[in-house]
Amino acid sequence: MSPEQPLENLRLVLVGTSHPGNIGSAARAMKAMGLRQMALVAPECDPGHRDAMALAAGADDLIAKAERADDLNPVLADCTLVFGTTARQRGVRMPGLSPREAASRLLAAARAGQRVAVLFGRESSGLNNDELQRCHAAIHIATDPAFSSLNLAAAVQVVAYELRMAELDGAPPATAPDASDPEEGGPEPPATHAELEGLFGHLDRALHAIDFHKGRSPDTVMRRLRRLFFRAAPSEREIRILHGILADAERMARLADAAGGQDRG
Amino acid sequence: MSPEQPLENLRLVLVGTSHPGNIGSAARAMKAMGLRQMALVAPECDPGHRDAMALAAGADDLIAKAERADDLNPVLADCTLVFGTTARQRGVRMPGLSPREAASRLLAAARAGQRVAVLFGRESSGLNNDELQRCHAAIHIATDPAFSSLNLAAAVQVVAYELRMAELDGAPPATAPDASDPEEGGPEPPATHAELEGLFGHLDRALHAIDFHKGRSPDTVMRRLRRLFFRAAPSEREIRILHGILADAERMARLADAAGGQDRG
Numbered sequence: 001m002s003p004e005q006p007l008e009n010l011r012l013v014l015v016g017t018s019h020p021g022n023i024g025s026a027a028r029a030m031k032a033m034g035l036r037q038m039a040l041v042a043p044e045c046d047p048g049h050r051d052a053m054a055l056a057a058g059a060d061d062l063i064a065k066a067e068r069a070d071d072l073n074p075v076l077a078d079c080t081l082v083f084g085t086t087a088r089q090r091g092v093r094m095p096g097l098s099p100r101e102a103a104s105r106l107l108a109a110a111r112a113g114q115r116v117a118v119l120f121g122r123e124s125s126g127l128n129n130d131e132l133q134r135c136h137a138a139i140h141i142a143t144d145p146a147f148s149s150l151n152l153a154a155a156v157q158v159v160a161y162e163l164r165m166a167e168l169d170g171a172p173p174a175t176a177p178d179a180s181d182p183e184e185g186g187p188e189p190p191a192t193h194a195e196l197e198g199l200f201g202h203l204d205r206a207l208h209a210i211d212f213h214k215g216r217s218p219d220t221v222m223r224r225l226r227r228l229f230f231r232a233a234p235s236e237r238e239i240r241i242l243h244g245i246l247a248d249a250e251r252m253a254r255l256a257d258a259a260g261g262q263d264r265g
Numbered sequence: 266m267s268p269e270q271p272l273e274n275l276r277l278v279l280v281g282t283s284h285p286g287n288i289g290s291a292a293r294a295m296k297a298m299g300l301r302q303m304a305l306v307a308p309e310c311d312p313g314h315r316d317a318m319a320l321a322a323g324a325d326d327l328i329a330k331a332e333r334a335d336d337l338n339p340v341l342a343d344c345t346l347v348f349g350t351t352a353r354q355r356g357v358r359m360p361g362l363s364p365r366e367a368a369s370r371l372l373a374a375a376r377a378g379q380r381v382a383v384l385f386g387r388e389s390s391g392l393n394n395d396e397l398q399r400c401h402a403a404i405h406i407a408t409d410p411a412f413s414s415l416n417l418a419a420a421v422q423v424v425a426y427e428l429r430m431a432e433l434d435g436a437p438p439a440t441a442p443d444a445s446d447p448e449e450g451g452p453e454p455p456a457t458h459a460e461l462e463g464l465f466g467h468l469d470r471a472l473h474a475i476d477f478h479k480g481r482s483p484d485t486v487m488r489r490l491r492r493l494f495f496r497a498a499p500s501e502r503e504i505r506i507l508h509g510i511l512a513d514a515e516r517m518a519r520l521a522d523a524a525g526g527q528d529r530g
Contacts, residue, residue, distance in 0.1 A: 029419050034409035057414055100430070141426075142433055144299035149322055154294050154422045161406075161423050165365070168407055210513040221506060232497035241486055248475040252517035259524025 006110035007167055011037035011067070012156060013075055015131060016122040018044040023063060024055030025153030026120075031059035033160035034167065039067040039075045044122075055153075072134055076117055077194040080233075081109045084119040084127050084135035085155055087148055094227060095137040102139045103162035107169075114189060118159055123152050133223065134193070136230045188235035195239050200226055206246040209253040271375035272432055276302035276332070277421060278340055280396060281387040283309045288328060289320030290418030291385075296324035298425035299432065304332040304340045304382075320418075337384075337399055345379040346371060349392050349400035350420055352413055360402040367404045368427035372434075383424055388417050453500035460504050465491055471511040474518040 012030060017023055017040070027038060040047055040063075047068075053060050069075050076082055083102050097105070106116045119135065121127035132138065141158055143150055150158075191199075204222060207213060213221070234242065277295055282288055282305070292303060305312055305328075312333075318325050334340050341347055348367050362370070371381045384400065386392035397403065406423055408415055415423075456464075469487060472478060478486070499507070 025416065025419070028414065028416055031412045032408045032415045032419070034411075055416075057416070059412065059414075142429065143297045144429075146299075147296045147324065149293065149324075150297045151290065151293055151320075151322070154290070154297070154419070157419045157422050158426050161426070164407065164409075207510065210510070210517050212510055212513045224503060224506060228497050228499055228503050232493050234493055238489060238493050241489060245472065245475070245477055248477045249514040249517065252475050252514065252521045255524060256517045256520030259520060 006107055007034050007163065008037065009110040009113065009115050010035065010106060010163065011039050011075070011079075011115075011117045012160070013039040013041055013072070013117050013119045014043070014152075014156075015041045015072070015119055015127060016044055017120075017152065018123050019152075020045045020047060020049030020052035021055045022123065022152045023047050024052035024057075024060070025151075026156040027052075027056045027059040027062040027066075029153055029157040030160050031062055033157075033164040035160050035163060036062060037067075038062045039069070039117075041069050041072055041075055043068075072119075072131060073194075073197075076134060077192065078115045079117045079193040080114040080190045081106060081116040082119065082135045082193055083117075083137050083139050084132050085121065085159065086132070086138045086140055087126055087143070087150065094132065094135065095231075096140045097137050099139055099141055099159050099162040100165075102137070103159070103166040106163065107166040112189075115192070120152060120156055120159075133226060134197070136233075188237055190233045191236045191239045195236060196229065196234075199229065199234075199239050199242055202243055202246045206249050206253075209250045211253075271372055272299050272428065273302065274375040274378065274380050275300065275371060275428065276304050276340070276344075276380075276382045277425065278304040278306055278337070278382050278384045279308070279417070279421075280306045280337070280384055280392060281309055282385075282417065283388050284417075285310045285312060285314030285317035286320045287388065287417045288312050289317035289322075289325070290416075291421040292317075292321045292324040292327040292331075294418055294422040295425050296327055298422075298429040300425050300428060301327060302332075303327045304334065306334050306337055306340055308333075309387075337396060341382055341399060343380045344382045346374045346381040347384065347400050348382075348402050348404045349384040349397050350386065350424065351397070351403045351405055352391055352408070352415065359397065359400065361405045362402050364404055364406055364424050364427040365430075367402070368424070368431040371428065372431040385417060385421055385424075453502055455498045456501045456504045460501055461494065461499070464494065464499075464504050464507055467508055467511050471514050471518075474515045476518075 012035060014023060014026060023040065023043070030036070030038060047063050047066065052063060056063060067075055083097065083106065106118070109116045118139065119127055119131060121131065139159065141150060141155060203225060204218065207218065277300060279288060279291060288305065288308070295301070295303060312328050312331070317328060321328060332340055348362065348371065371383070374381050383404065384392055384396060386396065404424065406415060406420060465487070468490060469483065472483060
């Protein structure tokens with residue numbers, strides 16, 4: 001919201017955390033790096049536990065006012081850019097970024113007034129595939145392959161540190177290609193996470209309606225299409241156009257169906 | 266000694282540590298960043314305490330083989346470059362370096378076969394003046410002035426991370442967002458201009474077929490969609506998927522048309 005305080009637009013989201021001490025350490029790491037917006041999604045422990053308070057060491061205000069939710073939807077709804085941290089690059093079916101690259105992109109978006117988020121998964125198993133599918137890219141901390149076990153709070157510290165460095169870096173980084181519309185004046189803000197998820201839901205329904213899958217599993221195609229549209233970072237207006245196209249395709253499918261559905265499949 | 270393994274020449278020195286958990290967390294942070302040489306000077310706790318072992322989480326070998334000493338002399342004796350971490354820049358009467366600058370200088374020296382060290386002070390009071398006087402420069406982590414309380418292990422994590430980044434500098438960076446498909450092997454080349462134009466032609470025909478325009482000029486929408494897909498830079502395979510979707514939408518439109526086209530327009 002306020003370009004003067006870009007870190008206010010940036011939330012770090014802990015998903016399914018098991019150890020209250022990690023929530024406390026993460027809060028302390030965040031606060032020392034100037035980050036204040038924490039979100040706790042489906043924690044597997046009590047964030048008010050004394051271990052959390054002890055390790056927060058004065059950053060317990062972040063925990064007290066942390067957004068809490070049972071799933072990612074409300075936390076990501078207004079976000080235009082979401083990155084998820086992963087322990088390994090291999091097998092992650094999405095673009096990979098270093099913490100430094102990620103911080104640069106997050107800060108650029110936050111400075112433009114957009115809401116952005118970074119997700120941190122469970123101590124034991126990280127983020128699951130569904131959660132990673134909600135991300136525009138994965139942040140990969142280049143640990144030693146011989147010992148890649150990074151503590152959750154340590155990962156938060158590294159990302160928070162790079163965000164702080166990016167914030168202190170005076171010159172705003174070069175802007176990525178965006179959805180600006182020279183025909184219509186100023187640049188258009190990219191769609192929010194909720195708007196993009198709305199598009200993906202509609203796309204999924206429309207592909208079924210026009211019988212695109214023909215018995216094959218829709219998973220691979222949907223994963224590819226998600227990646228394609230995440231890359232494009234459509235504006236809210238572009239999302240509306242795409243909804244319109246999908247609605248017309250569905251209308252044709254209904255008419256075809258009403259006519260007896262011959263030649264389908 | 267071995268320029269191929271510069272991190273072997275680099276030791277992190279914990280001075281007067283009070284909490285065994287911090288020794289364990291520091292060991293884990295170091296090992297995950299490829300650092301193996303830990304030294305413990307006059308610890309105020311038992312480095313073999315179970316809290317240290319628990320938080321080391323598999324990095325307890327670093328603690329077991331850590332150099333131990335009552336003062337800095339034996340630990341720094343063979344070092345040519347020593348930096349000390351400080352919580353605050355003010356009042357430190359020596360050159361100040363960011364962790365990034367420090368890591369760059371430490372790695373350069375370590376690559377040249379020199380022994381180098383970074384000192385980390387007490388949880389409560391940091392390094393004292395005598396200890397800082399042993400250092401060539403101070404490393405200052407730019408915490409938020411409103412909350413500069415960085416946990417000891419978090420400071421170790423930040424410095425170890427920058428050392429790892431400096432070591433990897435020169436290695437190929439993490440992959441940029443592209444159309445690569447790790448599911449299927451190597452990266453996919455982006456589609457050619459001709460393939461993109463082929464998609465736009467098909468898109469134009471499909472929008473007419475499903476009666477998207479409803480009498481309005483197609484120019485503005487097509488211009489927007491072109492821009493969207495140019496930004497996404499789809500791969501040849503993604504273009505094929507989009508052709509498939511458009512073909513199925515056209516098929517539905519034909520079926521609807523054959524059924525009499527009621528409700529169209």
